[in-house]
Amino acid sequence: MKQRYNFLLINPWIYDFAAVNMWARPMGLLKVAEFLSSYNVTLYFIDCLDSFRIKRFNMGKYPKEPLPAPPILKGIKRRYGRYGISEHEFLKKIKEIPSPYVVLVTGIMTYWYPGVKRVIQLCKEVHPDVPLILGGIYPTLMSTHAEVETGADFIYTGRVDTKLLAMLESIGIKLEKATEKRPYYRLGFYKRMGYAPLLTSEGCPFRCSYCASGILWREFRQRPVEEVLREIEELVEIGVRDFAFYDDALLYRREEHIKPLLKGLRKILQRLPSHRRPRFHTPNGLHARYLDSEIAHLMRETGFKTIRMGLETVNPERQRIIGGKVYNEELRQSVAYLKEAGFKKEEIGVYLMYGLPGQHLEEVWEGVKFIMRLGVRVYLAEYSPIPGTEDWRMLVDKGVIKEDIDPLLTNNTVFSLLFSGYSEEDIKRLKDFVLEYNRAD
Numbered sequence: 001m002k003q004r005y006n007f008l009l010i011n012p013w014i015y016d017f018a019a020v021n022m023w024a025r026p027m028g029l030l031k032v033a034e035f036l037s038s039y040n041v042t043l044y045f046i047d048c049l050d051s052f053r054i055k056r057f058n059m060g061k062y063p064k065e066p067l068p069a070p071p072i073l074k075g076i077k078r079r080y081g082r083y084g085i086s087e088h089e090f091l092k093k094i095k096e097i098p099s100p101y102v103v104l105v106t107g108i109m110t111y112w113y114p115g116v117k118r119v120i121q122l123c124k125e126v127h128p129d130v131p132l133i134l135g136g137i138y139p140t141l142m143s144t145h146a147e148v149e150t151g152a153d154f155i156y157t158g159r160v161d162t163k164l165l166a167m168l169e170s171i172g173i174k175l176e177k178a179t180e181k182r183p184y185y186r187l188g189f190y191k192r193m194g195y196a197p198l199l200t201s202e203g204c205p206f207r208c209s210y211c212a213s214g215i216l217w218r219e220f221r222q223r224p225v226e227e228v229l230r231e232i233e234e235l236v237e238i239g240v241r242d243f244a245f246y247d248d249a250l251l252y253r254r255e256e257h258i259k260p261l262l263k264g265l266r267k268i269l270q271r272l273p274s275h276r277r278p279r280f281h282t283p284n285g286l287h288a289r290y291l292d293s294e295i296a297h298l299m300r301e302t303g304f305k306t307i308r309m310g311l312e313t314v315n316p317e318r319q320r321i322i323g324g325k326v327y328n329e330e331l332r333q334s335v336a337y338l339k340e341a342g343f344k345k346e347e348i349g350v351y352l353m354y355g356l357p358g359q360h361l362e363e364v365w366e367g368v369k370f371i372m373r374l375g376v377r378v379y380l381a382e383y384s385p386i387p388g389t390e391d392w393r394m395l396v397d398k399g400v401i402k403e404d405i406d407p408l409l410t411n412n413t414v415f416s417l418l419f420s421g422y423s424e425e426d427i428k429r430l431k432d433f434v435l436e437y438n439r440a441d
C-alpha cells in the first residue's frame with residue numbers, strides 16, 4: 001500500500017487597521033489543495049479567517065482582537081489588530097490535527113506579513129521539526145523579505161504546478177498519483193458554504209501601472225464556460241447562495257465568454273425553485289468598456305446584486321498613463337445600460353482611487369462629482385504601491401520609497417496618509433462626503 005502523507009494547509013490571520021469579508025476565500029491555497037487532492041495525501045486545513053458575523057448577502061465582519069501596532073506604524077491614529085479566529089482556537093485546531101509531514105502556509109497581501117509570521121511561529125512551537133513552505137502572492141512579490149522575515153523553511157513562488165512536487169521531493173516527500181483531482185468544496189474544509197468566490201479566468205490582458213496581475217499571471221486564460229457552469233451548479237447544490245466573481249477581466253472577449261456564461265446561467269436558474277436561486281456580485285470591478293446592453297440585461301435576469309466597476313481617476317490623461325483600461329465616456333455608457341436594464345444606484349458602485357502618484361485631491365473630488373452625476377455609488381480606494389509594478393519602479397527611482405521599504409508602510413491606509421500629500425482632515429472630509437452621498441437615496 002502506498003504511504004499517505006498528512007499535509008496541513010493554513011490561511012493566516014489578517015493584521016491590519018480594517019478588514020471586512022467580501023466573499024473572500026484563500027483561492028491560491030485552495031488551488032494547492034485541489035492540486036494535491038489527486039496524490040497520496042490526507043489534507044488538513046485551517047482558515048484563520050473562517051469566522052465572521054454575517055451582514056448582507058453572506059458578507060461579514062471578522063472578529064478583531066486589538067493589538068499594539070508595530071513600532072513603524074506608531075504614528076497612525078487607527079486601531080491595529082488581528083482579524084479572524086482567536087489564537088486559542090488556532091492552537092486548539094492545530095493540536096487536534098495528526099502530525100503533519102509538511103505545513104503549507106499562504107501569504108496574500110504583502111503588508112499582512114505579521115499574520116503569516118505569527119502563524120509560522122505558532123506552527124514551529126507545536127511542530128518544530130516539520131518542514132514549512134510559504135507560498136502565495138506575498139512571497140511571490142517579495143521573496144527575499146518573506147525569506148528573511150517569516151521563519152518559513154522554504155519559499156514557493158508563482159502558481160501551483162509540478163514545481164511544488166519537486167520542492168516536496170527535495171525534502172523527502174515523494175508524491176504519487178492516487179485518484180482524480182477534487183474541487184476544494186468537495187474536500188470538507190468549510191462547514192458552511194453560504195458564499196463562494198468564482199474565478200472564470202486567470203490574469204488580465206491589460207497591464208495597468210499599479211497592478212500586479214501581470215506579474216502573478218503571465219498569460220490571460222479563460223476557463224471553458226461549461227466547466228464554470230458545472231461548478232456553479234454543484235456549489236448551488238451544496239447550499240451556496242452568493243457568488244462573487246473575482247476575475248480581473250470578466251467581460252473580456254464577451255461574445256465567447258461572459259455572454260454564453262450568463263445565458264447558461266439563465267437556463268440553470270429556470271430549473272431552480274426561487275428560494276435556491278443564487279445572487280451574483282462583482283467585487284473586483286468590471287471593465288466598463290465591455291459592458292453592453294445585452295450583458296446588462298443578462299446580468300439583471302440572472303440575479304446580479306452588487307456591481308462594481310473600476311474608473312480609478314476621472315483625468316483622461318492619467319487614465320491613459322495608468323493603462324487605458326477605461327475612459328469616462330465608456331463608464332457613462334455602461335452605467336446607462338445598467339440603469340436601462342433596471343439596476344438602481346445602490347446596486348452599482350464605481351471605484352475611484354485617491355493618492356495616485358502626482359494626483360491632486362481636486363482631481364479626486366472631480367471624480368467623485370462625475371460619478372455622482374451618473375447616479376451611482378462611489379467607492380474610494382486608497383492607492384498603495386505593489387512591488388514589481390511599473391509604479392513601484394517609478395516611486396523607487398524618484399526616491400519616494402526605498403526598494404527595501406517595510407511592506408507595512410505600503411498598507412493602503414498607511415500609504416495614503418504618509419505619501420499622498422493630502423492632510424488627514426482633507427481625506428476625512430472626502431470620505432465623510434462620499435459616505436453621506438452613498439447613504440442617501
Ligand code: SF4
Pocket residue numbers: 204205206207208211212213214248249323325
Ligand atoms: S485592468 Fe484591472 S486587473 Fe487588469 S491590469 Fe488593470 S487594474 Fe489590473
